[in-house]
Amino acid sequence: MMQNILLAVSGLGHAEEMLKQMEEIPSIQRAKVTVLHVVPPQTTAEAMTAKWEEGGKILASAIQKLQLNPNQVNSVLRQGEPKDVVGQVANEIDADLIIMGSRGLKRLQSILANSVSQYVFQLTSRPMLLVKDDIYVKAINRVMVAIDKSEASQYCLDLALFLLKDIKGGELFLTHVMTDLKSPSAETAQVKADKHPILEAAANKAQKQGVKSRSILGIGKPGEKICSLSEEMNIDLLLVGSPDRRPTIAKNFVDLDKLIGTSLSDYVRINATCPVLLARTAAA
Structure with a gap:
């Protein structure tokens, strides 16, 4: 599932540390890695030479x-x-995963600051692992997936199972957030997590692949709840599906809803306290 990994490095951040942790996972160890550094245009030949050497x-x-x-x-x-x-x-290189550092800039700030990771994510159909500059990269054992009915979410579940299947002591946290405030209390919802149809199907899939899982059912705003649960559970890697809502004719244009920060994936990208893997679908 992951034969080619692209690591974009800038000399700052924790992207390299993230890949080192990924390389500890047996299912990743055979992957070919392309390490990329991009030299931006310069105004003079001397400056270009200096940047090239750097x-x-x-x-x-x-x-x-x-x-x-x-x-x-x-x-x-x-x-x-x-x-x-x-x-x-x-x-x-037909990358199966892009790993990049991210400053975690918020909403329009990411446009004004010309955020590379944000821009790339808007236009790529490939899974993208964003590692913010201000987080601590840990060994990957506790993986959380935000579960819903979307194909992107199910693809994230498949990715998580692929990563966890050979990790001794690894655990999968399946999280679904209900936005209906008239639903039962959070305590009651937690008791019923294992019986929620979306979570139950995901847990059964994990069990068939021999991956230990735990189901968590929350109530509230999905982005906020997912981020708070990932921090509470001390998650090492969070996977979130990001369905592409644009029509085919507009695939090369930036999704403005995400750029202004109104999407779940954008909220999680900004606020999560662990590395975040954002993905659309396997066929994208």
Whole structure:
């Protein structure tokens, strides 16, 4: 399921640390890794030369830090707009996962600050693992998936099971948030979590693959509840589906709802205190 991983490095953040933790997972260890650094356009030849040399050092440092099998890693140094080049290289290598650092900028701030990770996520159909600069990257044992009826959510469940199936002592937290405030209290909902049809189906799927799971049923605003539960449960990796609502003709245009921060995935990307893997569907 994950044969090609693209790691975009900038010399800052925790993206390299995240990949190192991912490489501890048996199902990931055979994947080929492309480490990418993009040199943005410069106004003078001297500045371009300096940035190019700096980029080479950033790549070399990242590869040294990762300590990967030389036969499984490829380094790429490209010139261009980072927000465009990351997506282009992901398509070239047919990446199954993009790993990037993220400053976790909020809403329109991410547009004004020209957030590369935010822009790439809007335009790519590939799963994307965002690692904020201000979080602590841990070994992956406790994985949470936000579960609903969408294909994107089910794809996230499949990804989580793929990652957890060979992790000794790993645990899957299945979370569904009800937005109906007239529903039973949170305490009553928790008791009924195992019998909720969406969670029960997901738990049965995990059981068939030998993955230990726990079901959590919450009430409230999905983004806020998912973030608070992930922190409360000390989650190492959170997976959230992000259905693409745009018509086919508009796939190359940014989803404005997400950019202004009104989507679940955008809220979680900004506020979660652990790395977040955002995905659409396997067929996307």
